Amino acid sequence: xxxxxxxxxxxxxxxxxxxxxxxxxxxxxxxxxxxxxxxxxxxxxxxxxxxxxxxxxxxxxxxxxxxxxxxxxxxxxxxxxxxxxxxxxxxxxxxxxxxxxxxxxxxxxxxxxxxxxxxxxxxxxxxxxxxxxxxxxxxxxxxxxxxxxxxxxxxxxxxxxxxxxxxxxxxxxxxxxxxxxxxxxxxxxxxxxxxxxxxxxxxxxxxxxxxxxxxxxxxxxxxxxxxxxxxxxxxxxxxxxxxxxxxxxxxxxxxxxxxxxxxxxxxxxxxxxxxxxxxxxxxxxxxxxxxxxxxxxxxxxxxxxxxxxxxxxxxxxxxxxxxxxxxxxxxxxxxxxxxxxxxxxxxxxxxxxxxxxxxxxxxxxxxxxxxxxxxxxxxxxxxxxxxxxxxxxxxxxxxx
Numbered sequence: 331x332x333x334x335x336x337x338x339x340x341x342x343x344x345x346x347x348x349x350x351x352x353x354x355x356x357x358x359x360x361x362x363x364x365x366x367x368x369x370x371x372x373x374x375x376x377x378x379x380x381x382x383x384x385x386x387x388x389x390x391x392x393x394x395x396x397x398x399x400x401x402x403x404x405x406x407x408x409x410x411x412x413x414x415x416x417x418x419x420x421x422x423x424x425x426x427x428x429x430x431x432x433x434x435x436x437x438x439x440x441x442x443x444x445x446x447x448x449x450x451x452x453x454x455x456x457x458x459x460x461x462x463x464x465x466x467x468x469x470x471x472x473x474x475x476x477x478x479x480x481x482x483x484x485x486x487x488x489x490x491x492x493x494x495x496x497x498x499x500x501x502x503x504x505x506x507x508x509x510x511x512x513x514x515x516x517x518x519x520x521x522x523x524x525x526x527x528x529x530x531x532x533x534x535x536x537x538x539x540x541x542x543x544x545x546x547x548x549x550x551x552x553x554x555x556x557x558x559x560x561x562x563x564x565x566x567x568x569x570x571x572x573x574x575x576x577x578x579x580x581x582x583x584x585x586x587x588x589x590x591x592x593x594x595x596x597x598x599x600x601x602x603x604x605x606x607x608x609x610x611x612x613x614x615x616x617x618x619x620x621x622x623x624x625x626x627x628x629x630x631x632x633x634x635x636x637x638x639x640x641x642x643x644x645x646x647x648x649x650x651x652x653x654x655x656x657x658x659x660x661x662x663x664x665x666x667x668x669x670x671x672x673x674x675x676x677x678x679x680x681x682x683x684x685x686x687x688x689x690x691x692x693x694x695x696x697x698x699x700x701x702x703x704x705x706x707x708x709x710x711x712x713x714x715x716x717x718x719x720x721x722x723x724x725x726x727x728x729x730x
């Protein structure tokens with residue numbers, strides 16, 4: 331019979347932990363309920379496998395999201411902060427996160443607030459997380475704010491995953507196709523085309539293929555040099571602030587990529603801004619924090635201009651967005667409607683949901699169109715190579 335480890339709340343302030351032998355998790359929950367306990371966590375206890383090492387790996391954003399959700403649930407159940415941090419640290423799946431949670435508890439024990447303790451770990455808790463925690467502490471609703479923050483982080487991760495999924499398979503096809511053609515031209519075809527050295531008259535496709543093969547096999551390293559140089563220049567530009575701004579502006583002018591970047595960034599920005607305004611953070615600071623969620627520095631620069639116009643010139647958010655070059659008219663119109671109706675937070679959340687659905691639909695459409703196009707392109711190149719190699723053979727057979 332399996333053994334389950336549990337954490338449950340007994341009474342208003344007491345949290346109990348232990349192991350229980352039962353047929354299933356449902357049986358454990360029923361037994362705890364019969365004992366008058368409210369289950370917080372039930373997990374099957376698995377025996378450690380000998381001779382197998384566990385490497386926890388790096389701390390991912392998902393680990394911080396899970397920590398925020400668990401902490402929110404514990405605080406909502408009335409568990410004191412220090413005890414909640416201890417339980418959340420024990421529940422952390424990533425062992426690398428546990429020392430940081432213990433350090434948070436130690437900082438709070440020394441008199442710091444939760445937001446101040448989180449600010450001491452900028453690599454784990456970004457300024458947005460710290461500001462939301464501070465707002466939740468001021469309003470006396472830290473559990474609600476942490477739960478909302480976990481929800482928004484999960485939606486942000488879903489948006490990123492949607493974009494990556496839409497581009498993953500076409501990228502794989504392109505890389506495999508380029509590698510296949512490169513190997514054929516540089517290593518295999520030179521050995522085969524040498525069989526046609528004694529032929530005086532070859533078909534045009536065969537002559538063209540032999541010329542490409544001879545050039546590729548003799549100068550492929552020199553041909554890769556411009557590609558490597560261009561990659562080094564782009565990497566250098568991306569490392570510089572002005573260079574990164576130039577590249578991001580360039581991306582926003584590429585027709586196919588522009589909408590993906592805009593919609594993905596607007597989804598994160600609108601959802602974050604709605605969450606910050608709902609928590610009572612002033613619009614200037616909210617725009618500053620929401621701008622940090624933008625991956626494109628050109629959009630971040632535009633949003634910072636909007637923030638300056640609001641804080642220094644008294645403009646509305648819709649007017650500021652309307653004066654930019656990159657934010658679409660739909661975002662400007664919906665923001666204006668939200669400001670006029672007094673429901674800006676709800677409108678921004680609706681805008682984020684709309685763009686999230688658009689990203690999902692456009693990702694499926696791009697994948698549906700791009701995948702067969704790449705397959706046809708790679709197949710056409712390989713077909714040309716095969717046809718060019720077979721044409722002389724067919725002519726010989728016809729001559730005989």
